[in-house]
Amino acid sequence: MRFVKRLIPDFYIGLILVFLFLPILILIVFSFNNLPKSFIWGGFSIRNYANLFSGTDGKSLLNALLTTLRVAAIASVISTVFGVISCLGIAYMRKRWQTVIMNLTYIPNVMPELVTGISLMLLFSFLGIQKGQLTLILSHIAFCVPFAILSISPKIKQLDKNLSEAAMDLGATRWQTIRLVIIPEIMPGIVSALMLTFTMSVDDYLISNFNVDSATQTLPMKIYSMTKFGVNPKINALTTIMFVVVLLLLILSNLSSFKKEKARSG
Secondary structure, X not given: OHHHHHHHHHHHHHHHHHHHHHHHHHHHHHOOEOOOOOOOOOOEOOHHHHHHOOHHHHHHHHHHHHHHHHXXXXXXXXXXXXXXXXXXXXXXXXXXXXXXXXXXXXXXXXXXXXXXHHHHHHHHHHHOOOOOHHHHHHHHHHHHHHHHHHHHHHHHHHOOHHHHHHXXXXXXXXXXXXXXXXXXXXXXXXXXXHHHHHHHHHHOOHHHHHOOOOOOOOHHHHHHHHHOOOOOHHHHHHHHHHHHHHHHHHHHHHHHHHHHHHHHHO
């Protein structure tokens, strides 16, 4: 009976993992398929990866990827900076106002992206701002700031206020206190905010679709337009490369954290 009780949760977890990673595994396998635009295995080949860097489709995919990475990098950095400033400001408010402001920042997190995208589109139209990469970056910043606050605020709450007071008592200015005391203490939250906002920006489709002109396409928009004519094997190759890069970064991050924890305990 104990064996059955232990087996059911393990089976349930295994089923969830299969459901999550089986589509990715299928994508990776068929990125090496020799038959183009087919779900019938036609032999192992790397020509999809070679074609990714040649031809009109391959170049347009890479241009969309570069645009997406550039926008995501700018949006994640700026939104994280705004998140740090916002969290520091909220931390020194009265308790009642802290609750009110944090509840307001949670609203965009649970709001459908469709509403956010249309709202930003109407705002830019009202202000007379022409759609382009500028509106794309601004909309991604507005979309990412609440998620940055969500990542950083727990670290701000864990911060010991006596540290900043002690630093200023020892002669540090406010800027030195923030730069040398507060920022290093909340750095894990800043890093997680950067990673989360970067991922959210790369993944976004709806907000980008409403707030950019036809001359600019992000990777999700490009992939969606290509899939209307069938599954392009170059998409499989590109997404496989992205998955491997993210997986390697995750492994390196975990190894770095493990080494730091081992050094502290040792």
